[in-house]
Amino acid sequence: MSLELLTLSNPVFKSFTFWAGVLVVKMLGMSLLTAIQRFKTKTFANPEDLMSPKLKVKFDDPNVERVRRAHRNDLENILPFFAIGLLYTLTNPSAFLAINLFRAVGISRIVHTLVYAVVVVPQPARALSFFVALIATAYMAFQVIAAAAF
Secondary structure: OOHHHHOOOOHHHHHHHHHHHHHHHHHHHHHHHHHHHHHHHOOOOOHHHOOOOOOOOOOOOHHHHHHHHHHHHHHHHHHHHHHHHHHHHOOOOOHHHHHHHHHHHHHHHHHHHHHHHHOOOOOOHHHHHHHHHHHHHHHHHHHHHHHHHO
16 A cells, blocks of 8 residues: 555545545535524424523424434435545545546535435435445445455
8 A cells, every 4th residue: 555545646535535525514514404494493402492482392393304314314324435435545446437436426415415405306316316325335345345355
């Protein structure tokens, strides 16, 4: 393994760091989107957050829960991408393939949020965006396993 693979002069690592950064910002945005939905619907999960004594703690607003599910889905899918994308970079893959895999994961995760939590679009939009990122991440994982095993 060469440490040169983990420098910004390596186009694969540079692309990985770019998309990892974009996805971190996207996940931070999900926290803000949840807060916006909570204030918009006056749905708060903690008594100290209630803005008025007339409000009650509430856990089941469908709009808040939709954003929370999208955020949880991000955590379940983007965090593994961070780990496997970095390991995939260390396998010295084709720059064209790796950059497009990173791009596919990043764009599809953004689209997933848009069609799930921002402007609700009927299926198969969400499923397609989910599976594009899943397949790209799984491909990278199998390549890492193959590189380490042989």
